Amino acid sequence: MLQRTYKIGEVASLTGLKPFVLRFWETEFPQLSPVRTKKGQRLYSDEHLELVARIKSLLYEEKLTIDGARRRLSGAAEGQPLLRQVFDELQAIRRMLDA
Template structure:
C-alpha cells in the first residue's frame, strides 16, 4: 500500500500527464485503480486525481506486467501483492534503522 501523500511537499501529476508518460489513455489508469488495491490516487478537494512519483512507479510496474509480461489482471495483482509482502518487512527494518539513526544523532 502506498503511503499517504502530503500535497505541499511532493510533486503531483495529473491523470493526463501520467497517462501520456505511460503511453495509455486516462480511462486505463482509472480502471487500474479499481483493479489494483495497491494503487489509489490522491484527490484534490474538487475530486481531481493526482499522482506522485511513487504512484507512477507502481503504474509502470502494472503496465510492464500487463503489456510486456502479458499477465492477466489477476496474475498482475497477485505478482504485485507478492512483491508487497516481500517489501513490507524491509520497510519495517528501514523505519527502525532510521529511528536508531535519529536517536544516535540527537544524543551524542
Template structure:
C-alpha cells in the same frame, strides 16, 4: 526487445493527463486499474481531480509492464505485485551451517585472489 526506459519528471505530484503522457496509458485504463489494484490510489483534490504521487506513476509503469509486456492477466499481475511487496518487506533468510561455511570459503578465496593481485601489481610497478 524491451522498450526504452521511461523518464519520470523530477516532481512529486502529477495530474492524470501527465501520468497518461508519461506512461502511455489512456485515462480510462488508469481509472480501471485504480479499481483493480488497491495500492494504486491517487488522492483527489476538492474538485475531484486525481493527483498521483511519484510512487503511483512508478506503479502504473510496473502494472503496464506486467500486463502488456509480460502478458500477465490482471489477476496474475495482482499476485505478482503482492509477491514483490512481500519479498521487499520480508526479513533476510537465515543461512544454515552449510551455506555459512560455503560463504566463508568464498570470502577466503576472494581474499587470497585480492592478495595475489596486489602482489602482481607490486611486481609490475617495481
C-alpha cells in the same frame, strides 16, 4: 519537502496510457489509489508513476492477466513455483473462455 504530483492527463502522457485505463486500474489494483482534491481531481505521486509502469510491464510485456498482475504485486505469487503460476493462469483463461 513537497512531493511532486501529476494529474491524470500528465500520467497518461508520461506512460503512454489512456486516462480511462488508469481509472480502470485504480479499481483493479488497490495499491494504485491517487490522492483526490476537493474537486475530485486525481493527483498521482512519483511512487504511483513507478507502480503504473510496473503494472504496464506485467500486463503488456509479461502478458499476465489482471489477476496474475495483482497477485505478483501483492507478493503472493513470489513464493509459488513457476509451473504453479502457469497452471493458475491457464485455469483463469479457461474460465474466461467457458463464460
